[in-house]
Amino acid sequence: TQLLEQSPQFLSIQEGENLTVYCNSSSVFSSLQWYRQEPGEGPVLLVTVVTGGEVKKLKRLTFQFGDARKDSSLHITAAQPGDTGLYLCAGVYGNKLVFGAGTILRVKS
């Protein structure tokens, strides 16, 4: 059983569409990170959220940390083919960093 559940597992959309991916847990995390991983490469950190209810924006990407710090979402506006990749969330639980299994996003042109 994953401590962090990500949904959906796979998402295929057309260029220009909006999408949201989710990272959920029954546990409280002190902070949560989002990484993007492209094929054949390692994950790259996009953002870290720390405060419950926090919202951070990175160009067309909007990240939100739930008020209770048990969940997070990533919203992409007007997706582009360059957004294609595996999106991983990772939460700090105690003194450990726990990764979710990821959402594979494919944006078709």
Next chain:
Amino acid sequence: NAGVTQTPKFQVLKTGQSMTLQCAQDMNHEYMSWYRQDPGMGLRLIHYSVGAGITDQGEVPNGYNVSRSTTEDFPLRLLSAAPSQTSVYFCASSYAGTPGEKLFFGSGTQLSVL
């Protein structure tokens, strides 16, 4: 600006063979770690090190050894490869190893054990 460098990129082993995955970083990071990535499982921590001469076990350490003789290098040794060790392996580093600190990942080693 190399960052975290892993070699080899691909490796095929027979069951029972041993090998070493290499990892080097040039950012003077104290913390280095090894993860394996399997479909549907996320990244799982194998071993980590908070500085030269110090190593500790992660979530899935069985079948793997590590050492940290220098700040820059953190090799991962498979003692007797098993098909269950077929996976993609990532080395990652950070400045101090504080949970939630930014991790810098290498580009991975895809290992197949036949």
